[in-house]
Amino acid sequence: MKFGYAHLIEEKPCRGTWEDNRSLKAGFIHKCWQKHRQVIWIDADAEIFRPLDHFSAPIDYDFAVFRRGHKRMPFRAGTLYFGDSTAAGALLKDWEAGCTKDPTESDQVHIYEAWRKHQAKLNTFFLPVSYCQKHNEASTRDGLGAHPDPYPHIIHYMASTRRDTTIKPI
Numbered sequence: 001m002k003f004g005y006a007h008l009i010e011e012k013p014c015r016g017t018w019e020d021n022r023s024l025k026a027g028f029i030h031k032c033w034q035k036h037r038q039v040i041w042i043d044a045d046a047e048i049f050r051p052l053d054h055f056s057a058p059i060d061y062d063f064a065v066f067r068r069g070h071k072r073m074p075f076r077a078g079t080l081y082f083g084d085s086t087a088a089g090a091l092l093k094d095w096e097a098g099c100t101k102d103p104t105e106s107d108q109v110h111i112y113e114a115w116r117k118h119q120a121k122l123n124t125f126f127l128p129v130s131y132c133q134k135h136n137e138a139s140t141r142d143g144l145g146a147h148p149d150p151y152p153h154i155i156h157y158m159a160s161t162r163r164d165t166t167i168k169p170i
Contacts, residue, residue, distance in 0.1 A: 002048050008032060009044075023103030026096040026110065029082065033092055037084035046078060046156040053153075054127060055081060061125040062088040063115070066132035073108040075115070076132040078156045087121040094118065134158055 010028070015021050025041075033039045040055050042048070054064065064081035067074055082088045091114050098110035115122065130149035135157045 003051050005040075005048070005052070019104050022107055023099045025077075025107050026092065026099040029080070030092040030096045033082050033089065039080075039082045041077075041080040041082075042154060043078040043156055045158065046154050048154050050130075050151065050153045052131070054125070054131065059083060061123045063091060063122050064125040064127050065111070065115075066127045066129060068129075073106060073112065075108055075112045076156075077108045077111050079127060079132040079154055080111075081125075081127075085123075087118060087123075091115060091118045091122060130154070132156060 012021070012024060012028070015024070029039055029041050038059075040052070059081070061081070062083045062085040066076045066079060068076060082092055091111075094114035094117060095107075095111045098105075098113060099107055102110070115124070128149065130152040131154050133149060133152040133155050135155050
């Protein structure tokens, strides 16, 4: 357990396609939030390199996400935080509903749409790129406003976008 963070890993049976499997993410996070009332989500194909300072107590925001300059998918959903608030619960409920209704659409699109609906009631914190940095952004700008951090907190290996999905064990 790196840096002493408590975690929950739950195996899910494959639903046949990457899109169908991805559509389970919002529901899983929502279920965890209903039980624990605070959830930090980090995709399974990511690695934590530094302590997660922005998730240390006290946290005074309802939702945290990395925002980038992409028009269709302004959020990266690889690292997320949902706090103990009614607004966070409403966001999760609508995100889950969107993913369930249209599993072929990216969960990043669905969470952005749910956030737009609830943003007036949400205290949102926009994470720095160092919390959701792609493995191939180590030395170049991604073209969407994300300047890579030379000392990232979390690197996402983007297994779903790679032909060779073998990730080195941590």
